[in-house]
Amino acid sequence: xxxxxxxxxxxxxxxxxxxxxxxxxxxxxxxxxxxxxxxxxxxxxxxxxxxxxxxxxxxxxxxxxxxxxxxxxxxxxxxxxxxxxxxxxxxxxxxxxxxxxxxxxxxxxxxxxxxxxxxxxxxxxxxxxxxx
Numbered sequence: 221x222x223x224x225x226x227x228x229x230x231x232x233x234x235x236x237x238x239x240x241x242x243x244x245x246x247x248x249x250x251x252x253x254x255x256x257x258x259x260x261x262x263x264x265x266x267x268x269x270x271x272x273x274x275x276x277x278x279x280x281x282x283x284x285x286x287x288x289x290x291x292x293x294x295x296x297x298x299x300x301x302x303x304x305x306x307x308x309x310x311x312x313x314x315x316x317x318x319x320x321x322x323x324x325x326x327x328x329x330x331x332x333x334x335x336x337x338x339x340x341x342x343x344x345x346x347x348x349x350x351x352x
Contacts, residue, residue: 241305247324254301255333261341266294267303267322274307274321295320 249255257263269280281291298304299320307319 244324246326249329259334270322274319
């Protein structure tokens with residue numbers, strides 16, 4: 221899985237009070253639906269910007285080069301699955317801008333929860349690393 225440098229995004233503003241939750245270093249996934257989201261590269265990519273540091277939907281959309289409505293759709297799905305949480309709300313004039321962050325920095329998903337295509341992807345990645 222690709223990584224994103226935290227300095228690729230603008231720093232989040234200081235919110236009062238700070239979020240009432242902390243980002244976990246690692247999270248084990250047991251829910252098959254959540255595992256399916258993480259197992260597919262096309263859906264997993266929408267989580268990557270939020271793993272680096274808190275960011276807005278607009279910032280993530282710009283980074284992934286997708287349209288904001290598409291990014292908003294995926295943020296809703298990831299938030300419903302419990303992979304993203306609201307980090308804070310910034311007031312910009314009359315508007316409120318929401319900042320989101322992934323609930324963990326790493327995800328551990330059992331192969332028995334993933335589709336067969338993902339098994340092949342995992343094995344190809346391990347094989348490539350071994351050959352290097």
